[in-house]
Amino acid sequence: MTKTILIAALFHETHSFVEQGTFLSDFSIRRGAELLARRGDASTIDGFLEVADEEEWTVIPVNDYHAAPAGPVDHAVFVQFTNELLTALRQSLASGPLDGIWLSLHGAHVTTQSVDVEGDLLRMIRAVPGAENLPIFGVFDLHANFTELMSEGANCLVAYRENPHTDSRDMAVLSARLLARSLAEGVLPRMYTRNAPVMWAPPGTGTADRPMKDLEALARQIEGEGNGIWVANVIGGYSFSDVPSAGVAFSVATTGSTEDAMDALDRLERLAIDLRELGQPPEWDLDEAVLEIKSKSDTGGPYLIVEPSDNIGGGAPGDDTAVLRAFLRHGITNAAVAIADAEAVAGLATAQPGEKVKLTIGGKGSALGAGPLEVEGIFLRRSDGKYVLEDRNSHIVASRGVNIDMGPSAVIEVAGVTILLSSDRMAPADLGQLRSQGIIPETLKAFGIKAAVQHRRAYDKIMRGSYTVSTPGPCTSKITTLPYKRLRPNVFPFDA
Structure with missing residues (x-):
């Protein structure tokens, strides 16, 4: 029956x-x-x-x-x-x-x-x-x-x-x-x-x-x-x-x-x-990682700066500016970052391709990070932020399915760094996120990843190297610094 x-x-x-x-x-x-x-x-x-x-x-x-x-x-x-x-x-x-x-x-x-x-x-x-x-x-x-x-x-x-x-x-x-x-x-x-x-x-x-x-x-x-x-x-x-x-x-x-x-x-x-x-895998100092990438040749796929402390898939706001600041501070070009910032996207609503723009981006979602950053750059393009996953086994497909919407989005360039601004947070688990916005990840020298592990299936196959860095943020790997109140006793690494 x-x-x-x-x-x-x-x-x-x-x-x-x-x-x-x-x-x-x-x-x-x-x-x-x-x-x-x-x-x-x-x-x-x-x-x-x-x-x-x-x-x-x-x-x-x-x-x-x-x-x-x-x-x-x-x-x-x-x-x-x-x-x-x-x-x-x-x-x-x-x-x-x-x-x-x-x-x-x-x-x-x-x-x-x-x-x-x-x-x-x-x-x-x-x-x-x-x-x-x-x-x-x-x-x-x-x-x-x-x-x-x-x-x-x-x-x-x-x-x-x-x-x-x-x-x-x-x-x-x-x-x-x-x-x-x-x-x-x-x-x-x-x-x-x-x-x-x-x-x-x-x-x-x-x-x-x-x-x-x-x-x-x-x-x-x-x-x-x-x-x-x-x-x-x-x-x-x-x-x-x-x-x-x-x-x-x-x-x-x-x-x-x-x-x-x-x-x-x-x-x-x-x-x-x-x-x-x-x-408890080790993590790099951000500046040391960026300087090592700067010393590398410019061909063969991107080097990844992986930032677990702003891990979107872990609940972080996905808008921290630490990696962007490091790219700009050390003159890294042909690099890219993705930052969730609906306010910044809205501020670009009337911008035209090629127009010079000045705006403040990121740093709004957590007091633990590097804070907002004022930039001057060139507006490149905007979109509705919708795309289809290239990989039907992507990390994020479980509940979302293959049709993704990260909200109205815009792309700007600041001192050789391409910045994808989205209205909604989207974990970097599929190459379609960048390609749908006119960013070809294989051609980049460096890319900032707001994740811990979920990016690996998509990016490991195109990267030249990966540096997981330690930065302040709500998804810090230094979990003993978080103010737990309910955790049961005698748990490693709290009680080694």
């Missing part, structure tokens, strides 16, 4: 230490048939729908809330989301058999009243009469802060396994196929979790590097050993959420014994502790 599956999505990575909050107006919201229209857009929803079509499931699409990483979310947004979801759930249970629920989540979502949004969501679903034993499956971000409440509320949540997140759709497909397996076999896995006494800043969570590479390899080994374990998740954690569960975690979904599940978690935790120092 045809199975009926209810689906919903809630996606926000919440930075506890930035000034700007996140409100309903910041969310992109889809409801009902708009979720079904995501077929073909390479999102996690699209991945689920592929399996639903294969299985000939009847899909009840409820809602899909997504906002870019930023500060704590107004709790009213969560109330609205859950009211819609729980109303649909009750109606579905009342009108006929409901066979399961599939969710696309982030896992590091914090509101003004909840430090465990995903756990609270699952608890609320389970409290609906008739939903106590429904299969709940789903997919979530590798940078989640996983909790016991999440583990208790779900049967099987599957984490992305790659960072950059090139496999988000693939993991959605896997989670949906595991749901199909559960329905076909008539068995329900249960989840177990372990929060390790380790926290790494985002640059330490790239899966091409140790320690994450080693941990993912062990997780695949554990899955291959049988013992009833359907999936073993390595969770890098999100270090900028001030919550008790922040940091590295592991979870398994299993139909096997508790003892085997605990053994798997023990092995993963021990390895994380053994390799904890590797999760």
Whole structure:
């Protein structure tokens, strides 16, 4: 018989230490048939729908809330989301058999009243009469802060396994196929979790590097050993959420014994502790990195100045001027930076190509950075900021899909440095961002990257070299300098 599956999505990575909050107006919201229209857009929803079509499931699409990483979310947004979801759930249970629920989540979502949004969501679903034993499956971000409440509320949540997140759709497909397996076999896995006494800043969570590479390899080994374990998740954690569960975690979904599940978690935790120092990669002094780039030849692709402290994908404002200042200070030309500054874009609304312009850019989003910079340059062009991802497995495709909108945008040139100004923040995870604005990244000598890891898939293939630099900012890799209030005790590197 045809199975009926209810689906919903809630996606926000919440930075506890930035000034700007996140409100309903910041969310992109889809409801009902708009979720079904995501077929073909390479999102996690699209991945689920592929399996639903294969299985000939009847899909009840409820809602899909997504906002870019930023500060704590107004709790009213969560109330609205859950009211819609729980109303649909009750109606579905009342009108006929409901066979399961599939969710696309982030896992590091914090509101003004909840430090465990995903756990609270699952608890609320389970409290609906008739939903106590429904299969709940789903997919979530590798940078989640996983909790016991999440583990208790779900049967099987599957984490992305790659960072950059090139496999988000693939993991959605896997989670949906595991749901199909559960329905076909008539068995329900249960989840177990372990929060390790380790926290790494985002640059330490790239899966091409140790320690994450080693941990993912062990997780695949554990899955291959049988013992009833359907999936073993390595969770890098999100270090900028001030919550008790922040940091590295592991979870398994299993139909096997508790003892085997605990053994798997023990092995993963021990390895994380053994390799904890590797999760703190070194960073360059900004001026030293720029001067080294200046000494290089000018052909063969760009050198990257990677600035994790202004990591857009981590919730930073993406408008810091430190790297731009360094390029100008040391006379680097044929370079480029991207800065999110809607006010500066608006100030160029009447400028004509070739016109000399004077304006103040950047430095508005965080008091921790280098501050606004007044520049004089040449206006080159403007656009609506819309483009299509060149890479359908881009880091940012999971919730956004392939059609990207960074808002009205403008390009200016200052002393040989090309500056892309966008109205909305956009993580540098796809080369289409620059090319759509007339900037050819392969021809640059240097490019400033506001990211930690997510840029690698796009830029590693064209770069000549990369320098991760230490600058002040809200996504600093020096996490021991952040004012945590809720973090559990005895976590490395706070307690070495």
